Amino acid sequence: MNLNSLSLVNYKNFESQVFDFDAKINCFVGANGIGKTNALDAIYHLAFGKSYFNPIAVQNINHNAEFFVVDGNFTKNDRPEKIIVSLKRGQKKVIKRNAKAYDKFSEHIGFIPLVIISPADRDLIIEGSDTRRKFIDSVISQSDKYYLLELINYNKVLSQRNALLKYFALNNTFNADTLAVYNEQLHSYGTEIFKKRDAFLKTFIPIFKARYEAISQSKEAIDLKYKSDLFDSELIDLLHKNINKDKALQYTSVGTHKDDMVFLIDDFPIKKFGSQGQQKSFLIALKLAQFDFIKQQSGVSPILLLDDIFDKLDENRVAQIINLVDDDHFGQIFISDTHAERTENVIKQTHQSYKMFKL
Numbered sequence: 001m002n003l004n005s006l007s008l009v010n011y012k013n014f015e016s017q018v019f020d021f022d023a024k025i026n027c028f029v030g031a032n033g034i035g036k037t038n039a040l041d042a043i044y045h046l047a048f049g050k051s052y053f054n055p056i057a058v059q060n061i062n063h064n065a066e067f068f069v070v071d072g073n074f075t076k077n078d079r080p081e082k083i084i085v086s087l088k089r090g091q092k093k094v095i096k097r098n099a100k101a102y103d104k105f106s107e108h109i110g111f112i113p114l115v116i117i118s119p120a121d122r123d124l125i126i127e128g129s130d131t132r133r134k135f136i137d138s139v140i141s142q143s144d145k146y147y148l149l150e151l152i153n154y155n156k157v158l159s160q161r162n163a164l165l166k167y168f169a170l171n172n173t174f175n176a177d178t179l180a181v182y183n184e185q186l187h188s189y190g191t192e193i194f195k196k197r198d199a200f201l202k203t204f205i206p207i208f209k210a211r212y213e214a215i216s217q218s219k220e221a222i223d224l225k226y227k228s229d230l231f232d233s234e235l236i237d238l239l240h241k242n243i244n245k246d247k248a249l250q251y252t253s254v255g256t257h258k259d260d261m262v263f264l265i266d267d268f269p270i271k272k273f274g275s276q277g278q279q280k281s282f283l284i285a286l287k288l289a290q291f292d293f294i295k296q297q298s299g300v301s302p303i304l305l306l307d308d309i310f311d312k313l314d315e316n317r318v319a320q321i322i323n324l325v326d327d328d329h330f331g332q333i334f335i336s337d338t339h340a341e342r343t344e345n346v347i348k349q350t351h352q353s354y355k356m357f358k359l
């Protein structure tokens, strides 16, 4: 899996820019705010059809322009693949593979396996459960197409059920039959989602622990626990049991949309009890385990984006990660850093080809 070239038109601060990449290591270097992260985000866009950093699509168009185009030429399984993502103000985003537009973006997810490691990952520890669910969902979705569809369907039924609860409250009415239709559907999609999350984490956690041990070279016990209402009861029963609460709240209070992952260090939440360094190692281990998992499932080495790597790692650990390309385990790596020499010194220690892009 290789990205050979990237062309950007009006993407964030880039008006027009073309990059020809090395097959192994590529480095964007330059001053703060010059666009290093934006270049990585453009690559992310080609894999996920959206920005990792700015979820409001239209804000990724250059302030002075009416549209953006991100155009990438890949090689996958020895075949050329051209992916184009474009967006015009006031219109819907278009994603094309080899000149053919996707009807559903979900069909594209997983086609370009990619993992990003960024300072923004700290949200996984700091922010609410939503961020952690999105992380698990995005990892599973990259290797299981049906999962994403189940998730989309679950969310659709959930909004319909919530709208119905609001309608009941506003009109002072109740209809058990209509609600039962939504309960059945939510139960069926939710149960599948729960089973897949549970199965995924059973495979993922040992990989994650091994990665953490290798990175931190320390003895603390870290763990990741899946929390879900569905461990104790069937979703359909929970929906029935909580109907009075849901009517009062006017939304659905139980289900897989409430699942969470608890990050632990020596049995205590890492958010409160982990040092800065332990938290950084935890996040890197999480992302490298994501890399391992996707590779295991798809047989393809994901593209790895390392945004502002020295934010998370000291020079030794950066060297450790970049050395991974030496054993051919990793495919292609894209790095962003403010200091050209610092990164180049570390890269030179590998025996791989590389290119530096001074922005």
Ligand SMILES: Nc1ncnc2c1ncn2[C@@H]1O[C@H](COP(=O)(O)OP(=O)(O)OP(=O)(O)O)[C@@H](O)[C@H]1O
Pocket: 011, 012, 013, 014, 030, 031, 032, 033, 034, 035, 036, 037, 038, 039, 059, 060, 061, 062, 063, 064, 308, 336, 338
């Ligand atoms: N839609 C947009 N139009 C024009 N410029 C934008 C847009 N969105 C973001 N930018 C600009 O992009 C720049 C930030 O780029 P980026 O985050 O890639 O910087 P960076 O080189 O990674 O910096 P740092 O080293 O500080 O992380 C900012 O100057 C910001 O104003």
